[in-house]
Amino acid sequence: MAKKQNVTFSDIAKYTNFSKTTISRYFNNPDSLTLENQQIISDALIKLNYQENKVARILANGKTEFVGIIVPNLYLHYYSEILNQILLTYEEFGYKFLVFIGNENEEIERQYIRELMAYKIEGLIILSHTIPSRELADLKVPIVTIEREDTYVSSVNTDNYMGGIQAVSLLAKHGCDVLIHINTPTPESVPAYGRIRGFEDFCRDHQLPHEVFLRNLGQHYEEDQRTLQEILSILEEKYQGKKKGIFVTNDTHANTLLNLLIRRYGKLPPDYYIIGFDNSPVSQEAVFPISTIGQQIDKISHEAVRLLVEQMNEQKKRKPAPLTEPVHKVIAPVLLRRYTTERE
Amino acid sequence: MAKKQNVTFSDIAKYTNFSKTTISRYFNNPDSLTLENQQIISDALIKLNYQENKVARILANGKTEFVGIIVPNLYLHYYSEILNQILLTYEEFGYKFLVFIGNENEEIERQYIRELMAYKIEGLIILSHTIPSRELADLKVPIVTIEREDTYVSSVNTDNYMGGIQAVSLLAKHGCDVLIHINTPTPESVPAYGRIRGFEDFCRDHQLPHEVFLRNLGQHYEEDQRTLQEILSILEEKYQGKKKGIFVTNDTHANTLLNLLIRRYGKLPPDYYIIGFDNSPVSQEAVFPISTIGQQIDKISHEAVRLLVEQMNEQKKRKPAPLTEPVHKVIAPVLLRRYTTERE
DNA sequence: TTGTATGCGTTATCAC
DNA sequence: GTGATAACGCATACAA
Numbered sequence: 033m034a035k036k037q038n039v040t041f042s043d044i045a046k047y048t049n050f051s052k053t054t055i056s057r058y059f060n061n062p063d064s065l066t067l068e069n070q071q072i073i074s075d076a077l078i079k080l081n082y083q084e085n086k087v088a089r090i091l092a093n094g095k096t097e098f099v100g101i102i103v104p105n106l107y108l109h110y111y112s113e114i115l116n117q118i119l120l121t122y123e124e125f126g127y128k129f130l131v132f133i134g135n136e137n138e139e140i141e142r143q144y145i146r147e148l149m150a151y152k153i154e155g156l157i158i159l160s161h162t163i164p165s166r167e168l169a170d171l172k173v174p175i176v177t178i179e180r181e182d183t184y185v186s187s188v189n190t191d192n193y194m195g196g197i198q199a200v201s202l203l204a205k206h207g208c209d210v211l212i213h214i215n216t217p218t219p220e221s222v223p224a225y226g227r228i229r230g231f232e233d234f235c236r237d238h239q240l241p242h243e244v245f246l247r248n249l250g251q252h253y254e255e256d257q258r259t260l261q262e263i264l265s266i267l268e269e270k271y272q273g274k275k276k277g278i279f280v281t282n283d284t285h286a287n288t289l290l291n292l293l294i295r296r297y298g299k300l301p302p303d304y305y306i307i308g309f310d311n312s313p314v315s316q317e318a319v320f321p322i323s324t325i326g327q328q329i330d331k332i333s334h335e336a337v338r339l340l341v342e343q344m345n346e347q348k349k350r351k352p353a354p355l356t357e358p359v360h361k362v363i364a365p366v367l368l369r370r371y372t373t374e375r376e
Numbered sequence: 377m378a379k380k381q382n383v384t385f386s387d388i389a390k391y392t393n394f395s396k397t398t399i400s401r402y403f404n405n406p407d408s409l410t411l412e413n414q415q416i417i418s419d420a421l422i423k424l425n426y427q428e429n430k431v432a433r434i435l436a437n438g439k440t441e442f443v444g445i446i447v448p449n450l451y452l453h454y455y456s457e458i459l460n461q462i463l464l465t466y467e468e469f470g471y472k473f474l475v476f477i478g479n480e481n482e483e484i485e486r487q488y489i490r491e492l493m494a495y496k497i498e499g500l501i502i503l504s505h506t507i508p509s510r511e512l513a514d515l516k517v518p519i520v521t522i523e524r525e526d527t528y529v530s531s532v533n534t535d536n537y538m539g540g541i542q543a544v545s546l547l548a549k550h551g552c553d554v555l556i557h558i559n560t561p562t563p564e565s566v567p568a569y570g571r572i573r574g575f576e577d578f579c580r581d582h583q584l585p586h587e588v589f590l591r592n593l594g595q596h597y598e599e600d601q602r603t604l605q606e607i608l609s610i611l612e613e614k615y616q617g618k619k620k621g622i623f624v625t626n627d628t629h630a631n632t633l634l635n636l637l638i639r640r641y642g643k644l645p646p647d648y649y650i651i652g653f654d655n656s657p658v659s660q661e662a663v664f665p666i667s668t669i670g671q672q673i674d675k676i677s678h679e680a681v682r683l684l685v686e687q688m689n690e691q692k693k694r695k696p697a698p699l700t701e702p703v704h705k706v707i708a709p710v711l712l713r714r715y716t717t718e719r720e
Numbered sequence: 721t722t723g724t725a726t727g728c729g730t731t732a733t734c735a736c
Numbered sequence: 737g738t739g740a741t742a743a744c745g746c747a748t749a750c751a752a
Contacts, residue, residue: 051724053747057721057748060747066721071721086495087435091728091729092727109456131475148486150429284661313597384730386729397732397739397741429730435728435746437732722752728747732741734740735738
């Protein structure tokens with residue numbers, strides 16, 4: 033028996049002696065049919081083995097239910113977990129996600145965006161840092177960014193400033209003699225800069241001895257390790273005998289630092305207090321669980337999609353009233369005390 | 377000035393005094409136009425600010441260039457890295473990816489697949505374990521699975537058997553008195569079962585004392601830690617004074633085991649040799665770098681997409697000749713010797 | 721409650 | 737090298 037082409041509304045209409053319109057209505061507004069006729073069509077669908085075609089539907093009604101996502105990478109747990117949580121919102125909102133990895137290349141990312149636009153995405157979520165928000169705002173699509181420069185577009189970010197305060201104040205409360213912050217050089221326009229500001233403001237306000245190390249980290253593990261070892265050597269010499277409270281800007285680097293100490297001393301020496309940021313798995317799975325400022329990734333992701341859905345729904349109205357001002361949502365971080373600050 | 381609707385081929389045709397057909401050709405077969413006319417159209421596109429609409433193109437020519445992916449989760453680095461590598465193949469092959477998180481729920485995953493089919497995906501990559509390959513094979517789409525039961529569908533897997541052999545033979549070469557394998561209960565149909573077989577075959581063939589522990593791992597870190605601690609207690613008692621070579625089925629658990637030893641002894645005791653599996657970041661970032669059997673995730677992912685593209689291209693021919701037999705590709709793992717086996 | 725006619729934006733077929 | 741016309745499969749205004 034020759035393989036038939038795809039079954040369409042026409043076939044079903046012919047088979048059931050209804051019109052295509054009625055078949056369409058069966059899917060989009062079943063209540064407008066009699067129960068009896070619903071049953072007839074329902075049976076026909078099974079008999080003919082109908083497979084719906086959403087592409088045709090898109091062309092007809094303009095709603096793709098596609099959302100584009102551009103992530104810098106999935107190597108960092110933070111990004112993969114954000115993506116994880118975003119994808120899970122399909123259950124709640126029904127949007128399908130077209131995902132691209134950013135490549136850190138502006139021109140390539142522009143091409144990705146063009147491609148996404150060609151597929152008529154209804155909204156866009158951006159985590160990569162390359163394209164300025166000024167440019168993103170010009171795209172005629174609702175946009176939400178997460179933890180990146182967001183002057184001209186809506187966004188969801190962790191309250192990094194509060195996180196910085198929480199971290200350093202915990203260290204201060206434990207009576208550390210000197211407060212250290214280790215971070216990478218961060219532009220002030222990036223939300224994560226708030227961690228540095230929070231740290232510095234707190235120390236200044238409370239007149240506490242402190243020092244900030246800004247070094248390029250995050251390229252390769254071995255390199256990061258060397259960089260952190262250098263910082264450690266400086267600390268050992270400069271603050272010998274003092275109780276050192278170290279706020280590291282993420283758990284991965286906090287873990288590297290912890291490991292350097294353990295390799296040297298077989299334990300975490302009593303004059304070191306460490307706290308990281310993110311609550312990524314490594315903070316729990318370290319030899320000694322690392323205190324950290326936990327980002328609520330589930331909330332961030334959910335809020336980002338919710339915000340986007342809101343704007344996408346607005347677009348679907350007869351007379352859409354797009355946002356006049358970008359909306360910036362801020363999610364509070366959570367302080368998690370673990371061994372590296374609470375071991376006495 | 378009123379916002380115009382989307383610019384279409386009609387508008388361009390009108391503007392340039394060509395027909396829609398010619399505009400279409402400009403995109404799909406530019407060489408069939410004179411250079412002069414190409415220029416005219418090219419200018420018009422810019423002047424009118426044309427944005428291409430691939431949805432309409434899909435409806436007309438049937439090629440969506442969509443590939444569906446179902447991953448169990450992105451929490452495990454293995455999965456997120458596979459996804460990462462798969463997404464990167466966009467550069468090479470141009471396929472767009474619609475990604476779903478599997479949820480470990482058969483019925484939900486079936487719904488995801490229906491949704492993907494409704495969007496006329498050209499191919500499907502499956503990493504989740506819930507739906508039997510027998511059922512997957514019935515979908516009228518090219519399919520490739522990765523590291524899961526694959527009896528009736530094409531697949532790409534690591535050579536787990538060889539990996540098991542490599543791991544245990546390294547431990548044996550170091551003169552371990554007893555060889556231990558820690559794993560979760562694994563059905564024989566899952567490729568990862570090869571690790572157990574490799575371990576057992578090697579030990580049997582060389583008549584080496586050995587023991588396999590099959591325990592439920594991978595739920596929660598604390599629980600895994602308890603389970604591994606129990607195993608450790610057994611080993612300490614049963615094989616006291618003996619040189620123990622332990623092959624753990626993944627790096628995460630190998631790291632947990634290592635941490636338990638370090639917390640107790642402040643170092644890795646000389647009678648313990650440990651090797652993991654996967655070469656995930658944690659194996660490098662552990663206090664002492666963990667030897668491991670590295671999965672070549674880049675190769676696995678690339679090969680999976682390549683295999684899929686091959687089948688998708690076949691489908692596009694006038695008279696497609698689908699595979700009569702599923703193809704099973706196997707990627708060799710790589711032995712990585714690090715501190716936990718090489719520290720003397 | 722159901723049907724008719726038309727449109728969505730592109731590609732394919734067949735002419736010229 | 738270019739054009740007219742008919743698909744592709746569904747949704748929607750309007751009519752009945």
